[in-house]
Amino acid sequence: MISQDLTNFDKEMGAEDRLSAPPDFSGPVKDRKVTDPLCLLLLLASWGAMTYLGIWSIQHGNVLDLVTRKDYMGRHCGKDLDEEGNVLPPKFAIADLGFNGVCVNECPSVTDLSPTSRDSMVCKSNKTIANMTKCVNQGYLENTKMQLHLLVLCGACMYDFESKDIFNNCIPVAVDDISKAINSTAYRYFEAENNNPDDSPFSMVQYIQPTYAYVERFAKDLWIAWNMVLGIGVGGAIVLGMLFLFILRIPGFTSATIWISAVSVPIILGGIGYGFMRLGIYYNEHPDYIERSSENIDLAIQIASYIFFGLAGIVLLLLIFLRKRIALAIGISKAAARSVVAVPLSVFFPLLQLLGWCTFMVPWSVYFLYLASIGGDTEQKMTLFEDFEFIVVKHEFDYNAAYGFWYLLFCLYWSSQFIVAVGQIVLSMCYSKWYFTVDKEQAVDASVFRSTGVTLCKHAGTAAFGSLVIAIIQLVRTFVLYTQKKIKQAGADNKCVDVVICCCQCCLFCLERCMKFVSKNAYIQTAIFGHSFCKGAHEAFYLILRNAARMAAVGLVSELSMWICKLFIVGGCCVASFYGIQEVYPDEVTSVGGLVVAVAFLSWFIADMFTEVLGIAISTIIQCFIADEEMFSRTGSYFVPKELDDFLKSLDEQNEQNAIKSFKQDSGETEQDS
Numbered sequence: 001m002i003s004q005d006l007t008n009f010d011k012e013m014g015a016e017d018r019l020s021a022p023p024d025f026s027g028p029v030k031d032r033k034v035t036d037p038l039c040l041l042l043l044l045a046s047w048g049a050m051t052y053l054g055i056w057s058i059q060h061g062n063v064l065d066l067v068t069r070k071d072y073m074g075r076h077c078g079k080d081l082d083e084e085g086n087v088l089p090p091k092f093a094i095a096d097l098g099f100n101g102v103c104v105n106e107c108p109s110v111t112d113l114s115p116t117s118r119d120s121m122v123c124k125s126n127k128t129i130a131n132m133t134k135c136v137n138q139g140y141l142e143n144t145k146m147q148l149h150l151l152v153l154c155g156a157c158m159y160d161f162e163s164k165d166i167f168n169n170c171i172p173v174a175v176d177d178i179s180k181a182i183n184s185t186a187y188r189y190f191e192a193e194n195n196n197p198d199d200s201p202f203s204m205v206q207y208i209q210p211t212y213a214y215v216e217r218f219a220k221d222l223w224i225a226w227n228m229v230l231g232i233g234v235g236g237a238i239v240l241g242m243l244f245l246f247i248l249r250i251p252g253f254t255s256a257t258i259w260i261s262a263v264s265v266p267i268i269l270g271g272i273g274y275g276f277m278r279l280g281i282y283y284n285e286h287p288d289y290i291e292r293s294s295e296n297i298d299l300a301i302q303i304a305s306y307i308f309f310g311l312a313g314i315v316l317l318l319l320i321f322l323r324k325r326i327a328l329a330i331g332i333s334k335a336a337a338r339s340v341v342a343v344p345l346s347v348f349f350p351l352l353q354l355l356g357w358c359t360f361m362v363p364w365s366v367y368f369l370y371l372a373s374i375g376g377d378t379e380q381k382m383t384l385f386e387d388f389e390f391i392v393v394k395h396e397f398d399y400n401a402a403y404g405f406w407y408l409l410f411c412l413y414w415s416s417q418f419i420v421a422v423g424q425i426v427l428s429m430c431y432s433k434w435y436f437t438v439d440k441e442q443a444v445d446a447s448v449f450r451s452t453g454v455t456l457c458k459h460a461g462t463a464a465f466g467s468l469v470i471a472i473i474q475l476v477r478t479f480v481l482y483t484q485k486k487i488k489q490a491g492a493d494n495k496c497v498d499v500v501i502c503c504c505q506c507c508l509f510c511l512e513r514c515m516k517f518v519s520k521n522a523y524i525q526t527a528i529f530g531h532s533f534c535k536g537a538h539e540a541f542y543l544i545l546r547n548a549a550r551m552a553a554v555g556l557v558s559e560l561s562m563w564i565c566k567l568f569i570v571g572g573c574c575v576a577s578f579y580g581i582q583e584v585y586p587d588e589v590t591s592v593g594g595l596v597v598a599v600a601f602l603s604w605f606i607a608d609m610f611t612e613v614l615g616i617a618i619s620t621i622i623q624c625f626i627a628d629e630e631m632f633s634r635t636g637s638y639f640v641p642k643e644l645d646d647f648l649k650s651l652d653e654q655n656e657q658n659a660i661k662s663f664k665q666d667s668g669e670t671e672q673d674s
Helices: 008-012 037-060 126-130 133-137 145-153 176-192 200-224 226-247 253-285 297-321 323-342 344-372 401-435 448-458 460-489 495-529 533-546 548-584 592-632 642-649 663-673
Strands: 091-094 101-104 121-123 157-159 163-166 169-172 375-384 388-397
Touching: 037 344, 037 401, 037 460, 101 121, 121 145, 145 157, 145 176, 163 200, 200 226, 200 592, 226 344, 226 548, 226 592, 253 297, 253 323, 253 548, 297 323, 323 344, 323 401, 323 548, 323 592, 323 642, 344 401, 344 448, 344 592, 401 448, 401 460, 401 495, 401 592, 448 460, 460 495, 460 533, 495 533, 495 592, 533 548, 533 592, 548 592
Parallel strands: 091 169
Antiparallel strands: 091 101, 121 157, 163 169, 375 388
16 A cells, blocks of 8 residues: 655655566566676775785784783793793693793693692792792792792792693683682781781682683583584574474464464563562562662552553554454465475575685684784783782784774674675575466476576675675774773763763664665565665665555564574574583583573574574565565456465455455456356
């Protein structure tokens, strides 16, 4: 239906002009022109500039600074020479509380929290310790038991602790005992100095050591069960994603999924409102048991319950009002699922995109590492327990290299979005070919490889155009976050600045979402009619505007079904990993929960990749249906799939006068009349 609220400008731009079928139209155009070639040249030029930056980084950087650990003097373990001209030992062991270290031949195999001499500790060189004023002035160099413990506090030594050798890094098996020993030593020291041992000097170690313990445990668990994490997080997610796409063809599954998705929204909102209501009742029944932070908390809970109940009611009324359009969404989703099954290789296309992304990431990662290695070591003073000061060696990036980082980040954004855009055009071309095939029961000539070739040869520039716009928005969002971080580091943070930055982020987020929506629909127009990006965006925008209610209902319902698909994949992987890791590594792994989170992280991205296939199928079929309606509503169409034909039969003819009719249905009625 044509909207009655179009402005004069919209009408002048052709918003009222319904699509007209080209002569002998039988689906996606075959004679295509190269679209937006300038943008493709710009993308190729950006890759060339990135390669030049990478070569320059390789010539001026030293990746050993990042991948090989350095001792407290900035020397690479296993690479550089010591004072006597010998190659340093290859392994890195922690030597002080600032996580500086020394190079050792073997990682400590046992934990020794009661050292009898410095030989039973991991210590810096005698020359270095002799120059540590605090250690010398306090007489910590004496080999008494207490003085050996105090060497840990002044930054000269570290206890021996049982470690695992992971890539020549001595990773502690458990640091809880060490943390307790250090805090106990510090407690006795400050008590002897007539200080309060419960004061803040201990907070830094209490923060560092437990944090390091969590990281260490997770790293150890990941090292042990990496095959399970990778196999289930990636392989399992791929299997579940394919399974979900294939079971969509089960009768009734699509309808149930969509209606469950739609009805679950008011149920969830009503459940939240009921939870607030029960919480308010509990507050009233236990006024003395719960400590209240505000006198108006009862009123706030009551208002929150009313708000959620009201939202649930509004959504429920919308579902009732949009029930016919939800029926259209069901028909569209069924047709989309059928199109995915009819083009089975499209299910595997995300793997091809993943391969392309990994191919790009290999040189990009190398360039990034070498660029990050440009710089030098700097010494910073670190104070522990407000009484012990020592030097921490850190790698500082070269300031001029920061511009290179921003350019590499821009190339990453642009290339990633380009790969996504190419996939959307290819899949749209396949599914639109399926829609505009008369006999869909027979094999459909919708080759993924042929569509990929046409896209890369004819429409790669269009994909580069749309992805460039999104990449620029993403880069601006990243710069805003970077600016916010720098403002906080400079101590100039205040509420006004936070509000301004938050508003900028919200606006940029909305702009990015809008551009992704417009770009995807522009790519569908490109796939069907061979338009350039601007022409496709124009046609798609006004096509959507003329059918805003339909597009909104289909978009909302399909988005809910996509979430169910993601939860199905991620939930299945998490359950499988939880029981699988417990079964295979019952004693070796200390925290199954951390590994399950890692599996959830991996499977979420794989799930997002697979739902994109169904999402682009739904978007393509709804555009094809509306375009079919506008082009053939007067004469009838050969192309309407049976899933949508059932929907058309159920329409109220008085309210849907302009709806497309199946040509086959009309032909049958004509024959009967005659």
